[in-house]
Amino acid sequence: MLESCQNAQERWGGVHLLIDRWLQERKELIDAYDNLGEEPAALATNRKPLQEFCGTLVDYVSAGHFEIYEQLTGEAKAFNDKRGLELAETIYPRIDVITEKLLAFNDLCDEGKCVAEKFKELGGLLHERFELEDCLIEVLHTAHKEAAPAQA
Known part of the structure; x- marks a missing residue:
């Protein structure tokens, strides 16, 4: 998962400070996830790493x-980017579903009911979300990068 994060930073680093900061938050989220380990058996006994992860998770989701x-939607509208807007209409609903599941995980952890099965599911959801976000950024950035010189 970390490798795909680094690839995203290499492709879009510098595109926009907001996106750069968000990609850095993604890296922090992945690091916090990795710190919990492959088998989070200690989640019930050592809550500090879990709390740090959940805080980073909520921050990342909220920033998105x-x-x-x-x-991204504003840029697509400004450039009259119909392809980007159509993509957003397709991707955002799935991201919303993933967001609900991520926040439900956070709520379970707040209640002290975090279980390993949910944690394992979380990794797959994060991976899918990152891929969807990368697709959206790539399409919008590519369209705007090509459109910008024409307007100068």
């Missing part, structure tokens, strides 16, 4: 929904 997605 309240900053990044609005920015």
Whole structure:
């Protein structure tokens, strides 16, 4: 998972400070996930790493929904990017479903009911979300990068 995060930073680093910061938050989220280990048997006994992970998770999800997605959609509208807007309409609903599951995991952990099965499912959800986000960024960035010189 970390490798795909590094690849995203290499491809889009510098595109926009907001996206750069968000990709850094993604790396922190992956690091926090990795710190919990492959078999999170100790989740019940050592809650500090889990709390740190959940805090990073909520921050990342919130930044996506309240900053990044609005920015990307705004850029697509500004460039009259129909392909990007259509992609957003296709991708956002799945991201919303994943978000609900991620936040439900956070709620379980807040209640002290975090279980290893949910943690394992979480890795797959994060991976899928990162791929969807990368697709959205790539399509919007590519379209705008090509459109920007024409408007200059």
